[in-house]
Amino acid sequence: MKKGNVLLAVKGLRVAVAGNEILKGVDVTIRDGEVHAIMGPNGSGKSTLAQVLAGHPAYTVLAGTVTYQGKNVLDMKPEERARAGVFLAFQYPVEIRGITNSYFLRSALNALRRERGEAELDPIDFLQFLEQKLKAIGLDDSMMNRPVNEGFSGGEKKRNEILQLAVLEPRLAILDETDSGLDIDALKTVAQAVNQLRNPERAFLIVTHYQRLLNYITPDVVHVLADGRIVKSGGPELAQELEARGYDWLRDGVMVS
C-alpha cells in the first residue's frame, strides 16, 4: 500500500504543566489516512499530548517541534488549528450553559466555513445538514435543543463529541478516551462512526485504555506512552499483548521501537 503524505510530525516534544515536566521527548509521525492508537498507564501524559496538539494554553512546550501539514502548529491559536482541520474529542467534554447543542455546532461549523471561504449556513440549512449527520451516526435529535453537555450522561457526552467530529469533518481527529464509559452498543456506534469517517484524507489519533475499541477500529500503529515517553510502537497485535500483559514489562528501561 502506498504511504500517504506526512500529516503530523511530533519530534522531541517536551511539555510541562504547572511546573512539572509531563512529556519528556515524544516522537510520533502520522500520515494521511492512518489510524494511530496511543495506550498507556494513567497519568503517563496521553491527554497532555492531545491537549497540546489542540493548543491548550495551560501547557508549556519546553522543547521539540510539532508540524502539521508542513506548518509549525505550536505558533497557531487553538481556533486556527481547528480551522486548519485539527479536532480533539475531549476526555472530559465541557458543559456550556445556555447554548444549545445545535447553536453551538452551527457557530463552530460556520467559523470553519468562513475560513474556507464558504457561505455560512442559516439555521434551516444547518438543520437539514445536521439531520443527515445524526442519521449517519445513529443519534436522535433529542440532544440538539439542550445546552451543550449539560446534564448529559457520560456516554451522551462522548457521543456528542463524535457528532461534532462528524459535523466538523477534520483532517486530523484526536480522540481522547472517547470509548471510556460507553456501554457495548454505544461503543459500537462510536466505532462505526469513526470507521465511516475513515478515508485516505483523514487521520486519527486514538487514545484508549482498552483493546475492545481496537477490535472495531483496526489501527495502523499502536504506541505505548509511559512516563512521558513513547516506549514502544507496533501493529494492532501490540494492543492485544498489552491487554494480556499490562504495562509493567515495558517500564523497566525496555525501550523498543
Next chain:
Amino acid sequence: MAVKTGSVERLVGSYHAWASNGASRAPAWLTELRAGGIARFGDLGFPNMKQEAWRFTSVAPIAEGTFALAKAPTRVPTLDDIRPFLLLEAGPRLVFVDGFFQRSLSTPFLDDVQSLAHVVTHRQDLVRQHLGQYVATQDRPFAALNTAFVSDGAFVHVPAKATIAEPIQLLFLATGNQVVTHPRNLIVIEREARAAIVETYASLAQDVYWTNAVTEISAGDGARVDFHRVQRESSRAYHVAATQTHQGRDSTVNFHAVAFGGALARHDIGAVMAGPGGRLILNGLYLLDGAQHADHHTTIDHAADHCDSHEYFNGVLDGRSRGVFTGRIIVRPGAQKTDSKQTNNNLLLSGEAHADSQPQLEIYADDVKCTHGSTVGPLDPRALFYLCSRGVGEDDARRLLTYGFAAEILGRMEVAPLRAQLDAIVRGRLAQP
C-alpha cells in the same frame, strides 16, 4: 451612611400637600391606607447599610437627592415614541407616562385590564379586598412610601376559570427629570384562571429620576400566572421596587425578572406559597455595565406543604458594576415536602466588576429538600478553550459564553414572542450576532 432626616421630612411634607389637594376625593379606606403608609415611612426613614437587608446597597443618592412628585406630562408621547418599548404588538395594554395613565396609548380590556384609578371607583370592593393585602410595609420604607402615594398604576383581574389569551402589557415610561413616581399595580388572578403579563419600566431620555414601584399579585387556587418584569430604566435613574406574589393551593407562578437599567436599582421580590401544591419559578437576570448597581432581594415563604420553588438568578457584570443577590427561603413549620432549589451565578466580565451573593435559608420543617448554590467568577477557561478548539475565535467565544449565561435565563420563559424580544435586547447589549 448619614441619612439627612431633612429628606424624610420633605417627603412627608409633600405627602400632606398632595393628600389635602388632588388626592382628597379618595374613599375613606384608601385615605386610611395612605395615612398608614406615610406614618410608617416617617417612622422608618430611609434604610441604611447597618441594616441586614441593606448591607450592600446605599440609598444615599435617593435620600440626599431632591425629587419632586411627578406631574402629568405636558407633552404626551406618540405611539411611535413608545413603540421601541413595546415588547408585543397586540393584546391588552396599559401605558403610563410619569405615573399617569395614558388612555390614548392604551388598549384596556373591559374592566379587567384597567388603570387602578379607574377601578378604585368602579370596582371598589374588589380593589379594597386586595390592595395592600400582600406587600409588607412594616419594615419596608419604600413600599410604605409607595402606599402613602397610591393613586394610579395597572390593575389586572382575571375572573375564576377565565383565561386572557394574549399577554398583557404594562408599560411605565419616564419622561421627567428629578421627579419621583410611585406606580402601584394590582394583579388578581382568581381561582383556576390564567394570564401572562409583562411589566416594563423604561424612559424616553437618559434622565435622572426615581421610580418607586409596588406590584401585588394574587394567584388563586389552581391559577397560573406567567409574570415578566423588564427593568430598562435610564442608566442615570434610581429604581426601587417591591413585587409580592401570593399563591393559593395548586397554583403556578412563573416569575421572570430582567434588569438592564438604572444607576441604582433595588428590587425586593417576595413570594408567599400559602396553599399546598403550589409551584413557583423565580427566574432572574441582571445585565450591568459602567457604574450600575443592582440589588435583588428575594424572599420565598413556604407557608404550606408540598410546594416547589425553583429560583435561578444569573448576573452578567461588566465595567465597575455591582450585583447584589439575596435569596431568602423560609420553610415554615408544617411545610413538609417542600422542594426548594436556588442558584445564583455571577459572571464578572471585568476585573472591577463585583458581585455579592447571599443565600439565607430558614428551615423549620424536617421533611424537606432545599438546595442552594452560588458562583462568582470570570468566564470558565475550560469552556473558552472548548469553543476555540472547535474553531470559534476567542472574542466570539467570549461573547457566545456570555450570551449563554443570559440565554439560560431567557430559555425558561414560555411566552415565545416575549422571549424572542428579550433575546434580541440581550443580544444587542452583548453584541452577540
